[in-house]
Amino acid sequence: MNKRLLAILAALGATTIYGVNHTIAKGIMPHYVQPFGFIILRVTGAAILFWLISPLGPKERIDPKxxxxxxxxxxxxxxxxxxxxxxxxxxxxxxxxxxxxxxxPIVVLILSAVILKEKISGRKVLGIAIGLLGALGLILFGTEVRQDAPNIPLGNFLIFMNSVFYGSYLVLVKVLISKYHPFTFMKWLFSLGVLICLPFGYEEFMEISWNTLPPEAYFGIGFVILGTTFCTYLFNIFALTQLKASTLSAFVYVQPLVGIFYAVLTGQDTITTIKIVAGCFVLVGVYLSSKRPKRQVQEI
Incomplete structure (x- = not known):
C-alpha cells in the first residue's frame, strides 16, 4: 500500500473519530467534567503518550529558529x-x-491566500461567502432551548472560532511537518500545549470528582484522550506529509455526516430546519471554495 493511500485512510479515520467525538465529548460536559478541565486531560494525556512512543522515532533537536x-x-x-x-x-x-x-477548509483557503499568497478565483470567493453565510445562520438563529445547551449562539460562535484557529494551525504547521519526524514534533507541541492550557483549566481540572464518575464518563475521557487527541493528531500529521493542507482540510466533509448520524442514533440531538438549511449552505460553500480546476487535480 503506497504512502498516499495510507495518508488518505489516515485522514478519513481522523475525521470519522472527530465526527463521533461531538456526541461523546458532549455527554461528558459539563456534568462530569468542565470544558477547560477536559482540555487539561486531553493535552496532558496526549503529551504523555507521544513522549512514550518518541523513542521509536529518530533522535532530533528542534532548530532554534x-x-x-x-x-x-x-x-x-x-x-x-x-x-x-x-x-x-x-x-x-x-x-x-x-x-x-x-x-x-474555507478558513484554510482564506489564510493560504493571505499568508501563502495563493490566488482565489471568483468561484472560491462565492463559496466562501455561501459557507460563511451558513455558519452565520447557525450562530444567529440557533436558538432552540435545551437544558444541556444553555447558550447555543455563543457556543456556535466559539465552535466557529475553533475552525479559525485550527485552519491557521494547518497552514503554519506544514513547514515543520516537512522538517521533523511526527513523534518529535508532536511530543514538543503537546508539551507546550500543557503549559499554555494549564492556567485556563487548572481550577476546573481540580474540581473533577474522580470517585463519583460512572464508567461511561471514564470511557468518554479515554476516547477523547486516546482517539480524538492522540490518534487524530498523529493521523493528520502523517497525512500532511503526503497531502496539501487544503486537501487534508477537505476531509472535514465527512465529519457532519458521521456526527449527525451518531448524534441522532444515540438520541443526543435532533435535526431541525435551521440545521438542515445552514448545513447545506456550509457544505455547498466548502465544495465551491475547495473544488479545483481539472488541470490541477494531478497536482494535489
Missing part, C-alpha cells in the same frame, strides 16, 4: 482551538458542532 513557529502552532493547534471548541460544545449541540467544523 523554529522555536517561535513551534510556539505559535502549539498556541493555535493545541490550546486555543481546543479551549474554544470544548467550551462551545458545552454550550451548543453535537449537530451544530459537526456542521460548523466544516468551515475549516
Amino acid at each position: 523554529d522555536y517561535l513557529r513551534m510556539l505559535i502552532c502549539a498556541l493555535l493547534g493545541m490550546a486555543m482551538n481546543m479551549l474554544v471548541f470544548f467550551k462551545g460544545l458545552s454550550l451548543s449541540t453535537p449537530i451544530n458542532s459537526a456542521v460548523l467544523i466544516t468551515t475549516v
Whole structure:
C-alpha cells in the first residue's frame, strides 16, 4: 500500500473519530467534567503518550529558529482551538458542532491566500461567502432551548472560532511537518500545549470528582484522550506529509455526516430546519471554495 493511500485512510479515520467525538465529548460536559478541565486531560494525556512512543522515532533537536513557529502552532493547534471548541460544545449541540467544523477548509483557503499568497478565483470567493453565510445562520438563529445547551449562539460562535484557529494551525504547521519526524514534533507541541492550557483549566481540572464518575464518563475521557487527541493528531500529521493542507482540510466533509448520524442514533440531538438549511449552505460553500480546476487535480 503506497504512502498516499495510507495518508488518505489516515485522514478519513481522523475525521470519522472527530465526527463521533461531538456526541461523546458532549455527554461528558459539563456534568462530569468542565470544558477547560477536559482540555487539561486531553493535552496532558496526549503529551504523555507521544513522549512514550518518541523513542521509536529518530533522535532530533528542534532548530532554534523554529522555536517561535513551534510556539505559535502549539498556541493555535493545541490550546486555543481546543479551549474554544470544548467550551462551545458545552454550550451548543453535537449537530451544530459537526456542521460548523466544516468551515475549516474555507478558513484554510482564506489564510493560504493571505499568508501563502495563493490566488482565489471568483468561484472560491462565492463559496466562501455561501459557507460563511451558513455558519452565520447557525450562530444567529440557533436558538432552540435545551437544558444541556444553555447558550447555543455563543457556543456556535466559539465552535466557529475553533475552525479559525485550527485552519491557521494547518497552514503554519506544514513547514515543520516537512522538517521533523511526527513523534518529535508532536511530543514538543503537546508539551507546550500543557503549559499554555494549564492556567485556563487548572481550577476546573481540580474540581473533577474522580470517585463519583460512572464508567461511561471514564470511557468518554479515554476516547477523547486516546482517539480524538492522540490518534487524530498523529493521523493528520502523517497525512500532511503526503497531502496539501487544503486537501487534508477537505476531509472535514465527512465529519457532519458521521456526527449527525451518531448524534441522532444515540438520541443526543435532533435535526431541525435551521440545521438542515445552514448545513447545506456550509457544505455547498466548502465544495465551491475547495473544488479545483481539472488541470490541477494531478497536482494535489
